Amino acid sequence: MAKFLNTSATNFYLEELIKNAKERLILISPYLRLNDRIKELLEDKNRLKIDIRIVYGKSDLHPDEIKWMQKLDYVRLSFCKNLHAKCYMNEAECIISSLNLYEFSQVNNNEMGISVRKYEDDDVFKDAYEEAQRIIRISDEVRITLDEVKVEQELAEASQNEESESNNFSKLTTSKLAAKYKLKTNDLLDKFVQKGFLTLSENGKHFITDLGKSVGGEFRSSQYGGYFLWDENTEI
Template sequence: MAKLLNTSATNFVLENLISKARKHVVLISPYLKLNKRIKKLVEDAILRGVSFHIVYGKQELQEGEKNWLLSSTRIKLFFCDDLHAKCYLNEAYSIISSMNLYEFSQVNNYEMSILLSKKDDTDAYVDSVKEAERLIRMGQEQYQIPVLTETETETKTPLTPTYQQTTAQEQSRQTLKQPDSTKISTNLLASKYKTNAQRLLVSLRASGFISTENGRDELTEKSMDIGAELHESSAGHYFLWPADLNLHTMLSN
């Protein structure tokens, strides 16, 4: 049965919705500024394999907030113009709320929400999922395309490691295995430009050099035309790139 939540109850249930998610979480909020506790719950959920679709509707999203959200491949961020709805859901529960996912709102405002259960409020829950999916389709996916310079100092740490982000020892083993000594891994290419593999991969996806199929990154014809290669290993698959690749020219084309 649907339940009415006040401000404190909304925050409590929202945290549980994220912490108990098994597969996916959708967060829809016009204004977006996550507090430290929510960020930690998101990070923990990502480590469990949970994916996030986050929709916001105000351009005032701070650069630091956007960078954090885009630092994990398990978070997809969308901008939806004229968004006013607030909805938070996982595979079992949905919260329809007046509360923005904004630190100030969560602490200072008087809010009211309705909690729906997939088990007990099936029709209403399914309708909320369908509407959330519609807003995601309407939204414009956000990408972070970094400006890569030879002197840039990289201090950003991604939320979670990917198959591209291995230890230095594993990088060395991959280098030894390379059939072509003129090719280097994504990690080594990123290091050459003083950035990290995660940030570079985001840029490569946005520029059309990598596509994502069923959660797996694949090379496109565009990247294979410049000599990129895909290789399989016991730990998964990885990419090799020409060692003399000029990223500045490549990403500007």
């Protein structure tokens, strides 16, 4: 019988679903932005030569995701236009949920979902599996061919560009400000969201608010992406 999952249960069951995969793993989520825990679990399944299919729907792959994907021999990546479904399944269990992969472990969100086990609800599981296969069939498989060295060079240039901007304007990038307060960059971003300096969109991107600008925050863009600058005395 299907089991209802709240936010914490969805995170727990998804982690268990990935860990328990013995033959195959299908992850369908519009946004492909994986945290370290998900990457660690998938790397373990890759070492065990488990067939992993990931389908995403937003064509804004971050270089870090590309670089990471290149190292996994048993992961196949596909792009599906207009994808909004969030479905995660192995050979024995399926989770259908509001949870995007990038939101995994973010227990401050309010999520709902259901878990279906093949041996309990074979018909429902079969229908979900067939729909997942249909989505895979209509998706375009992505060939990860971006040169790893080139990615590293671009990221290095982006970092140098940020540092240069920071020096020119007597301000600190988010990572530099986080280091000053001995915090991780993501933790500082979360604090700035809580203080109202930034907002977080549905696809996991940060945007500066008027309040953030009033305390000296700025958004800067370059060919390698965008970043924020802050007054070095910004209170957290």
